Amino acid sequence: MFGNLSRQDWVMFLGFSAVVLLAPILFQPIGAAYPAILEKFCIFGLFAIGFNILFGLTGYLSFGHAAFLGIGSYAAVWSFKLFTMNVIPAIALSIIFAGIFALIIGFISLRRSGIYFSILTLAFAQMSYNMAYSVLTPLTNGETGLQLTLKDPRIVDAMFITPGTGLPRTTLFGLEISGGGLGGFYFTAAALIIGFYISMRIFRSPFGLMLKAIKSNQNRMRYTGFNTRPYLMAAFVISGIYAGLAGSLMAAVDPLAGPERMQWTASGEVVLMTILGGVGTLIGPVIGAAIIKYFENIFSGFNETALNSVFNFLPDTLREPIVKLLSLFVGEGWSLTLGLVFMAIVIFLPGGIMEGVRLIASLFKKGGNGNKPAVSGHAQPAE
Amino acid sequence: MDAIILQILNGLDKGGAYALIALGLTLVFGTLGVVNFAHGALFMLGAFCAVTFNKLLTLEKVTLDPTQLTPWGTAAEIKTSLVEAWLGEYGKVLVNYSVPVSIIVAIPVMLIIGIVMERGLIRHFYKRPHADQILVTFGLAIVLQEIIKHFYGANPIPQAAPAAFAGTAQVGMLLGMGDAIPYPWWRLIYLFFSLGIIGIVFAFLQFTTYGMVVRAGMRDRETVGLLGIDIERRFTVVFGIAAVVAGLAGVMYTPILPPDYHMGMDFLVLSFVVVVVGGMGSLGGAVAAGFLLGILQSFASMNEIKSIIPGIDQIIIYLVAVVILLTMPRGLMGRKGVMED
Numbered sequence: 173m174f175g176n177l178s179r180q181d182w183v184m185f186l187g188f189s190a191v192v193l194l195a196p197i198l199f200q201p202i203g204a205a206y207p208a209i210l211e212k213f214c215i216f217g218l219f220a221i222g223f224n225i226l227f228g229l230t231g232y233l234s235f236g237h238a239a240f241l242g243i244g245s246y247a248a249v250w251s252f253k254l255f256t257m258n259v260i261p262a263i264a265l266s267i268i269f270a271g272i273f274a275l276i277i278g279f280i281s282l283r284r285s286g287i288y289f290s291i292l293t294l295a296f297a298q299m300s301y302n303m304a305y306s307v308l309t310p311l312t313n314g315e316t317g318l319q320l321t322l323k324d325p326r327i328v329d330a331m332f333i334t335p336g337t338g339l340p341r342t343t344l345f346g347l348e349i350s351g352g353g354l355g356g357f358y359f360t361a362a363a364l365i366i367g368f369y370i371s372m373r374i375f376r377s378p379f380g381l382m383l384k385a386i387k388s389n390q391n392r393m394r395y396t397g398f399n400t401r402p403y404l405m406a407a408f409v410i411s412g413i414y415a416g417l418a419g420s421l422m423a424a425v426d427p428l429a430g431p432e433r434m435q436w437t438a439s440g441e442v443v444l445m446t447i448l449g450g451v452g453t454l455i456g457p458v459i460g461a462a463i464i465k466y467f468e469n470i471f472s473g474f475n476e477t478a479l480n481s482v483f484n485f486l487p488d489t490l491r492e493p494i495v496k497l498l499s500l501f502v503g504e505g506w507s508l509t510l511g512l513v514f515m516a517i518v519i520f521l522p523g524g525i526m527e528g529v530r531l532i533a534s535l536f537k538k539g540g541n542g543n544k545p546a547v548s549g550h551a552q553p554a555e
Numbered sequence: 556m557d558a559i560i561l562q563i564l565n566g567l568d569k570g571g572a573y574a575l576i577a578l579g580l581t582l583v584f585g586t587l588g589v590v591n592f593a594h595g596a597l598f599m600l601g602a603f604c605a606v607t608f609n610k611l612l613t614l615e616k617v618t619l620d621p622t623q624l625t626p627w628g629t630a631a632e633i634k635t636s637l638v639e640a641w642l643g644e645y646g647k648v649l650v651n652y653s654v655p656v657s658i659i660v661a662i663p664v665m666l667i668i669g670i671v672m673e674r675g676l677i678r679h680f681y682k683r684p685h686a687d688q689i690l691v692t693f694g695l696a697i698v699l700q701e702i703i704k705h706f707y708g709a710n711p712i713p714q715a716a717p718a719a720f721a722g723t724a725q726v727g728m729l730l731g732m733g734d735a736i737p738y739p740w741w742r743l744i745y746l747f748f749s750l751g752i753i754g755i756v757f758a759f760l761q762f763t764t765y766g767m768v769v770r771a772g773m774r775d776r777e778t779v780g781l782l783g784i785d786i787e788r789r790f791t792v793v794f795g796i797a798a799v800v801a802g803l804a805g806v807m808y809t810p811i812l813p814p815d816y817h818m819g820m821d822f823l824v825l826s827f828v829v830v831v832v833g834g835m836g837s838l839g840g841a842v843a844a845g846f847l848l849g850i851l852q853s854f855a856s857m858n859e860i861k862s863i864i865p866g867i868d869q870i871i872i873y874l875v876a877v878v879i880l881l882t883m884p885r886g887l888m889g890r891k892g893v894m895e896d
Binding site for chain 1: 590676679683685686687689690691693694695696697698701702704705820824827828831835865866869870873874876877880881884
């Protein structure tokens, strides 16, 4: 059963799991050890892993993945509202809904490739977003977003527990998930590790190889009498399910859902994460997601007063212009930094951080004994 | 009948904006083969050219007048616009007409921005796959809009149309229909303006030698290069022209929609849909699809239609795009062999 994972893969997987599980201790020095941000790392890591299964393996650039994230969130919140505060049914429901939507959207979008595919997915995502904002207000609660209320039926819960006062919290059979405790983090971390394992299996499986072959030359695959469609469909649905799962986890740690989660800038964000980390690599997307979320947190917290205190040692004449200049990039201007970093990555390092790591590693290797061939999963720009 | 004409008119001015942006996108794609996600940002930059120009014109000098007192007992502040102080009546006219006059400012500014963008960034992405082009220009669009947000804030900045065109035109009278079809003057002007720009671009490509070379380059860049023509330089100019077209579309749109930093992104998504519906690389297709989708959108937002299919006004454009893409692989008027799969 574990045949197609090499020893190296297992080492990587165990190392990854260890880092994730020990994150509350390991990330202490960089000030990112509190559950709220760790949960974000896990959730967006999962989202990016899923996106990478589509973009990294097949080269199909979807600009509408946030739609599945939003659908997952809405489905989960509805499950909390209607049935129970337990997260398992919510996740199941999200996966089912995201899967169905991915099936429909994928069936239509995958008829085209290249930029047309990007535009089609973008069109579907914008449709979902616009509808969540307007017509579907009874389902989505429009701009306010879907929230828990005291009047929710919660049929299953009502049968077993007498409701307390105030809004209930999401639980995993009694373990509190929402509310900012470590329980929420370990739950999302478990999901991330499982998601990572599945993605690793996909990367190393014959199915994953097929997807890579489609990326490198789809026509040649077709000439050999090979129907690429079902494989693309499967990849699309799997990555849609990952997005739905990420959406439901988002709702689990903080039970509300709003349409802005589906906007195309949100789809752009996951593209950024994947590219930043390294397209087509296993760990890259998770690293990209964590870096973006970490710096978003740090940078957007900075403001001019904070900058002034950092540059306190400089004389006033020098400090003022520096603070003025840097304030462009922090706080509200965080997106500017993100845009610049992103451009720099695409221009100079299309393989993302993982390629950078590999380049540096190969520099050291050359000094040692010969050059080992590059690890597979090397990021190639998509067709 | 007049309701229908009104809806068509309503769609045409928005369609004009779509058509102008899509025209630039298609020009860039047809010549350079680059998918430019930063094109919407150029539209936005154009709009902010108008905002900046207006701000400059309305710079005020504040003087204290001790002879007049405010209710608080301090000297009253007299604000005089610098332009009015210098130019008198003429200055007032200039402020009033700041939006159309800023076209003169916007043309060189946008041309320079376009050429710098092409030389500095896009040039290095000719040979890279479309996905990379999309990604890098997407990053550029974020950067541009964040810079604008930093300097102008996040709120829309309303711009006034010249007072003479602020009212509504009785289009029904003009058409001799008798029935009054009220329609804002400025939108009517925008429609004719966009038609004019489209005409100029087409005339430039069709009737000048320069345009002929560009068209030849779109068809077969290598052969044109072999004939000893520096086609790259011409394409750079074309990129500049595309930037100017998008910028002017933005300048003139400011009285219709108060510009804010993300207007470019909003229009970009729609314009891309327009380009794809029209057919990648087809200039005529882009213009036709722009107006068509604008009109469709305005029809879909009629109450009669919304009551039959709720929410159709929100999704009509995307829906049309999906249908067109699935049934006509080349879009409405796409050339054979250009980006068909």
